[in-house]
Amino acid sequence: MRKIAIINQKGGTAKTTTAVNLAAALAAHDRTVLLIDMDPQGNISTWFDIVPQKSLYHVLLDETVTPEECIVPVRQNLYVLPSTKIAAQAELILTGLPGRERVLSRKLAKLGGYDFVFLDCPPSLNLLNQNAMTYADEAFIPVSMDYLALVGVKQILENLKMVREILGHEIDVSLVIPTFYDRRNRKSREVLEKLELHFNGKVTDPIRANVRLAEAASHHQTIFEYDPTSLGARDYQRLAERVLAETPSR
Amino acid sequence: MRKIAIINQKGGTAKTTTAVNLAAALAAHDRTVLLIDMDPQGNISTWFDIVPQKSLYHVLLDETVTPEECIVPVRQNLYVLPSTKIAAQAELILTGLPGRERVLSRKLAKLGGYDFVFLDCPPSLNLLNQNAMTYADEAFIPVSMDYLALVGVKQILENLKMVREILGHEIDVSLVIPTFYDRRNRKSREVLEKLELHFNGKVTDPIRANVRLAEAASHHQTIFEYDPTSLGARDYQRLAERVLAETPSR
Numbered sequence: 001m002r003k004i005a006i007i008n009q010k011g012g013t014a015k016t017t018t019a020v021n022l023a024a025a026l027a028a029h030d031r032t033v034l035l036i037d038m039d040p041q042g043n044i045s046t047w048f049d050i051v052p053q054k055s056l057y058h059v060l061l062d063e064t065v066t067p068e069e070c071i072v073p074v075r076q077n078l079y080v081l082p083s084t085k086i087a088a089q090a091e092l093i094l095t096g097l098p099g100r101e102r103v104l105s106r107k108l109a110k111l112g113g114y115d116f117v118f119l120d121c122p123p124s125l126n127l128l129n130q131n132a133m134t135y136a137d138e139a140f141i142p143v144s145m146d147y148l149a150l151v152g153v154k155q156i157l158e159n160l161k162m163v164r165e166i167l168g169h170e171i172d173v174s175l176v177i178p179t180f181y182d183r184r185n186r187k188s189r190e191v192l193e194k195l196e197l198h199f200n201g202k203v204t205d206p207i208r209a210n211v212r213l214a215e216a217a218s219h220h221q222t223i224f225e226y227d228p229t230s231l232g233a234r235d236y237q238r239l240a241e242r243v244l245a246e247t248p249s250r
Numbered sequence: 251m252r253k254i255a256i257i258n259q260k261g262g263t264a265k266t267t268t269a270v271n272l273a274a275a276l277a278a279h280d281r282t283v284l285l286i287d288m289d290p291q292g293n294i295s296t297w298f299d300i301v302p303q304k305s306l307y308h309v310l311l312d313e314t315v316t317p318e319e320c321i322v323p324v325r326q327n328l329y330v331l332p333s334t335k336i337a338a339q340a341e342l343i344l345t346g347l348p349g350r351e352r353v354l355s356r357k358l359a360k361l362g363g364y365d366f367v368f369l370d371c372p373p374s375l376n377l378l379n380q381n382a383m384t385y386a387d388e389a390f391i392p393v394s395m396d397y398l399a400l401v402g403v404k405q406i407l408e409n410l411k412m413v414r415e416i417l418g419h420e421i422d423v424s425l426v427i428p429t430f431y432d433r434r435n436r437k438s439r440e441v442l443e444k445l446e447l448h449f450n451g452k453v454t455d456p457i458r459a460n461v462r463l464a465e466a467a468s469h470h471q472t473i474f475e476y477d478p479t480s481l482g483a484r485d486y487q488r489l490a491e492r493v494l495a496e497t498p499s500r
């Protein structure tokens with residue numbers, strides 16, 4: 001079971017779009033995939049049009065609730081552990097708990113039966129993110145093709161280092177995923193070059209800017225349902241193939 | 251002195267881009283403007299290429315430090331109170347303090363001498379943002395032309411309501427600023443229509459999608475310095491004129 005945090009504290013770099021479409025592509029390849037929404041914005045629930053009863057908040061703070069009770073099937077082979085805005089309260093309550101950075105990994109210790117678990121992380125440097133980073137073994141980092149996002153990458157690497165050194169949990173960057181790529185735009189090419197220089201072979205083929213990706217969310221569909229021939233569908237399909245190629249066989 | 255939070259917990263809606271360019275346009279109109287960076291990402295400092303000595307963290311948590319010591323002039327009539335990544339620690343320390351939502355307004359109580367104070371807020375629902383909301387009297391909400399950002403607007407209104415009702419501080423939405431607008435794109439027009447329906451006269455003319463705005467940041471320039479004839483420069487100029495028209499004369 002691969003446990004992967006999709007994380008970048010810079011806002012709007014396509015974390016949720018990557019989480020949903022990559023998970024959907026892998027599910028279509030007959031892998032069982034769980035999406036955990038770590039973000040109180042609850043964009044995963046909005047995307048799949050689910051109104052959660054029990055959510056991340058209950059998993060973290062209610063000893064009587066198991067993760068399995070909160071998990072909702074949304075497509076074949078694709079499941080969601082949703083979040084709601086009360087998860088923002090979890091942040092304040094967690095602060096006072098012992099082992100506050102590891103509550104999620106304690107609660108999900110027995111969770112199994114999936115090929116992939118993806119955590120869609122909020123754009124922040126908070127305890128919810130630390131909980132995601134101490135549960136996941138790997139990080140995928142979507143980076144949009146802009147200067148402020150590029151500058152933010154250094155920050156993520158420091159956060160992961162902190163998790164390794166101070167919290168004693170091994171998590172590494174597996175993939176860096178360029179998003180909103182537009183090859184006609186010099187800035188896009190420059191940012192991509194810098195990422196490839198810095199991360200060597202970990203940088204995937206870029207996800208191109210494609211308005212169909214944004215439209216799919218408003219139709220509560222994955223890109224494969226909304227427009228399977230679009231650039232967005234092809235790019236996320238290619239990303240899924242790369243992830244599968246790097247996944248040890250079961 | 252107008253105290254205005256530029257806020258939206260959805261990531262990447264152009265909060266920082268709006269804060270920098272609107273502040274610059276008003277400074278060029280001979281108003282004195284302070285930009286407070288509430289975001290541990292420190293994108294305001296990155297934009298103006300400043301390496302802060304003292305920052306928001308010290309203002310919030312160090313009783314011996316005054317705000318004036320941390321404020322840096324960056325352009326004529328334009329000043330910055332910078333943030334650094336240690337502000338993320340402030341979040342955890344603030345949690346344990348009495349009156350934790352109002353530490354900023356306590357610390358800035360004597361701050362004066364500016365026509366405008368803008369707070370560039372992080373994309374989250376945390377204590378730093380609550381501190382911004384109990385200091386500011388008004389909120390400007392940049393909303394990008396996409397479905398997830400539109401859904402997120404409801405959340406901001408609830409947060410502001412919480413500040414009014416639970417924390418007893420009056421803060422209202424003054425302006426809703428559509429960003430990344432592309433009139434060729436149906437989604438843009440639809441989102442803009444929905445905003446105008448919901449917010450009546452508070453929705454400004456849109457800020458159009460314009461790559462020059464993104465390029466300006468990497469050159470550490472405002473849009474007026476980088477490309478004064480660009481769409482971005484014209485749109486932020488028009489926004490500044492609207493803000494000035496609605497500002498009681500001194």
Ligand SMILES: Nc1ncnc2c1ncn2[C@@H]1O[C@H](COP(=O)(O)OP(=O)(O)OP(=O)(O)O)[C@@H](O)[C@H]1O
Pocket residue numbers: 010011012013014015016017018039043121122123179180181207208209210211212213214215217259260261262373396397398399
């Ligand atoms: N490749 C792309 N081309 C065009 N639009 C995209 C692309 N990827 C994402 N988007 C759109 O950009 C917006 C931001 O994407 P998304 O919400 O996935 O980012 P995020 O990193 O999850 O944001 P947050 O920081 O708020 O969690 C959304 O409207 C989404 O539909």
Ligand SMILES: Nc1ncnc2c1ncn2[C@@H]1O[C@H](COP(=O)(O)OP(=O)(O)OP(=O)(O)O)[C@@H](O)[C@H]1O
Pocket residue numbers: 009010011012123146147148149260261262263264265266267268289293371372373429430431457458459460461462463464465467
């Ligand atoms: N109108 C626009 N047209 C094109 N690019 C833009 C526009 N406004 C902002 N950008 C670019 O989009 C990216 C996101 O903008 P910005 O960082 O200002 O958003 P933000 O809301 O402050 O993000 P965060 O949620 O991380 O604080 C930046 O690279 C910026 O340069």
Ligand SMILES: [Mg+2]
Pocket residue numbers: 015016017039043120121122
């Ligand atoms: Mg997201």
Ligand SMILES: [Mg+2]
Pocket residue numbers: 265266267289293370371372
């Ligand atoms: Mg910002």
